[in-house]
Amino acid sequence: MVRKTMEVLQLVTARGRRWRVADVRAYESCRLVTLIPATAPGPAARRLLTPFDEVVPIARVQRPRRVSRRRWRRACRALIAEDVPPGSLQAAAGAGFDLLPYQLQPAMAVIRGLGTRVLLADEVGLGKTVQASLICAELMARGRVERVLVLTPAGLRDQWAAELAERFGIVSAVAGASSLRQLARTLPLDVNPWRTSPVTITSVDYVKRPEVLPAVSACRWDVVVIDEAHAAVGDSERYQAARLLAARASYVLLLTATPHSGDPRTFDALCSLGAAEADDPPLVFRRLRQDVRGGPGRRTHLLGIRPSAAEQRMFEALARYQDAVRLEQPGQALALSVLDKRAFSSAWSLAASVDRRLRHLEGIELDVADGRQLHLPFETDGETCADDEPPEWPANLALADRTAEKRLLTGLYHAAHQASGNESKVQALIRLLRRAREPGLVFTEYRDTAMHLSQCLGGTPVLHGGLDRAARRSVVEEFTTGNAPVLVATDAGGQGLNLHRRCRLAINLELPWNPIRLEQRVGRVDRIGQPRRVHAVHFVGRDTGESEIRSRLEQRTAIARSSLAAPGPAPVDDEDAESEASRLAIARRLRIHGDDAALTALEGGPWWTIRARAKTRRRLGRREILIYRVRLTDETGGIAGSHLVGLAVSPPILGSASARSAITDAAAAWSAEFTAVDQRFWQTRIRREEWIVACADVLDPVIFQPGLFDRRTERRRAADRASREAFRDLVRARLDEARRRSRATRCDVDLMLVLHP
Secondary structure, rough: OOOOOOOOOOOOOOOOOEEEEEEEEEEEEEEEEEEOOOOOOOOOEEEEEEOOOOOEEOOOOOOEEEOOOOHHHHHHHHHHOOOOOOOOOOHHHOOOOOHHHHHHHHHHHHHOOOOEEEEEEEOOOOOHHHHHHHHOOOOHHHOOOOOOOEOOOOHHHHHHHHHHHHHHHHOEEEEEHHHHHHHHOOOOOOOOOHOOOOEEEEEHHOOOOOOOOHHHHHHOEEEEEEOOOHHHHHHHHHHHHHHHHOOOEEEEEOOOOOOOOOOOOHHHHHHHOOOOOOOOOOEEEEOHHHOOOOOOOOHHHHEEEEEOOHHHHHHHHHHHHHHHHHHHHHOOHHHHHHHOOOOOOOHHHHHHHHHHHHHHHHHOOOOHEEEEOOOOOOOOOOOOOHHHHHHOOOOOOOOOOOHHHHHHHHHHHHHHHHHHOHHHHHHHHHHHHHHHHOEEEEEOOOOHHHHHHHOOOOOEEOOOOOOOOOHHHHHHHHHOOOOEEEEEEEEOOOOOOOOOOOOOOOEEOOOOOOHHHHHHHHHHOOOOOOOOOEEEEEEOOOOOOOOHHHHHHHHHHHHHHHHHOOOOOOOOOOOHHHHHHHHHHHHHHHHHHOOHHHHHHHHOOOEEEEEEOHHHHHHHHEEEEEEEEEEEEEEOOOOOEEEEEEEOOOOOOOOOHHHHHHHHHHHHHHHHHHHHHHHHHHHHHHHHHHHHHHHHHOOOOOOOOEEEEEOOHHHHHHHHHHHHHHHHHHHHHHHHHHHHHHHHEEEEEEEEEEEEO
């Protein structure tokens, strides 16, 4: 059994070994104690339950032990490196990323209690993944959160896992249908596999499925990260899943480089994800590339493409068919725009769409290759995406006279087929790539256009939404290793690509109708670390409707920019962030020259040595250097915060009234400063937890109709009620823990190092 209250970092003995206490979680009848080896190398971390396991604290020796000057200096550096001022960052000192001040601001704002929902809306390539990961790592390092759920497009799951592991040392699980099936085989039937990993990364398209979402939402998630959040808002099923999970999390992180598409309603829906009240705006961080990053920048080129005579005949045939439809059905502008998008993409894609329509009119059954066969949801693992597949012919787009429609469409098909043999945009692309003589990234909207373009370019690799993880990785490696000079990609396939080290040329075969997609495309090469000027080339057909698309894009972009121009004062000012970056840079240098093993040894008692440098002796005279550590302990037995205090006093040092008075005053001053910041953090957190508990206590109205011949409906309702009750218990326990951790119960002062004359 535990002999006295255990504290984080305290030395203990358990199971015949010496350990250091990494974390203590107090429950009603036991404590969960996480132990790490006291000395390296040693066994892996252990989690024990007391009083079932005996964990005995090791008493601290108060009499200083003499050590060499070199060892004393290394221990001093390690102590200073781990010292974190109130409101400053802890996990960033040991993380593997460049200390850019603007990337520290979101984590600093969360730690200081300025909010629990954050919208990271920096432009593409400014490190939103790093910023979100830093927030998670900081909260986990402080013991403020335990479970994190990352919702991301399927193609970005491995990238997220690598970022967390390589930069912050956080081990995560990538969840999908196959991995969860394998995991479920090793678990009891009543164990939810989503509870087994503290950090889980999964696809938002997988989570939204009706057979998956209940198991995910039944778990406790302290942090929910929604990457590419604008995509979650645009789809109703994605939005409902994201909305449910965000409403149950203590912290919500929304990541998108393009939060505003020009539609205010969509932007309001994005900002409301996880909102406790209607007037609960998130902390918005919107930094532009030119504001935070130097370097060569970006140059945009609009390349007007004059259609060939065959393409002009195709557009004329398309206009005749559209005029005939408008004459019969004046309200079909949106449906007709689908044909415009196909024509602007390529004559080949328009010919393919018209051919499918003609075959349907002639009564020919379409096969699976035509893309009309529906896929059952359990056939996929959430890895693929159908957003770039050719659109079906609009259902209401037809003429009453089928003979006239077949005649118009036949003429359109022949014109499009003839134009596809020598398309002006394809020829312009070949000339541009030949003159550039460097790698290029070519974007188009539709998968079939991308495959056609690949054939015209000699079989260049294509990245589209139909590829699984392995195939996607293979295509990207083929391009990044230099085996392919050109990569063709669709919007669905190009999400999350980091190609700035390989390429600086981004080409848009056609203009997307949404400004979000345009910025996302160029952002694949215009990112932090791009050493050269980025060139973005937009192909625009002359004397076609594509010029109108460009005008609408500019209007929607202007609306989005005006809405995001002034999100309000920055939660953390630039000067404060720069100061924090400087402090962390010093801490990193101290960690390199420090001795982390000495921190464990110092738990057993203070060290002393004799100063040798003449300059130090002249400056200090006969005074002693004392370095104390002040710790605040909360009600759970964990360390709320710690601080180093250095004193220069005249001998005798130990027990002198001057030393006691000085350290008492310094401890009181730091405790007051720390408590002010810590209380603001916990008050913000507790308000959020109280709202979640209040929502959990209200049962959603469910229409219940008992079955006539079986009890499946009753059993389903009973299981749903049990899941709701379990979730209520989870959120109430989380609220209780937050309240207990917000109350400091004891302040301890320990002498760590002594430097004699």
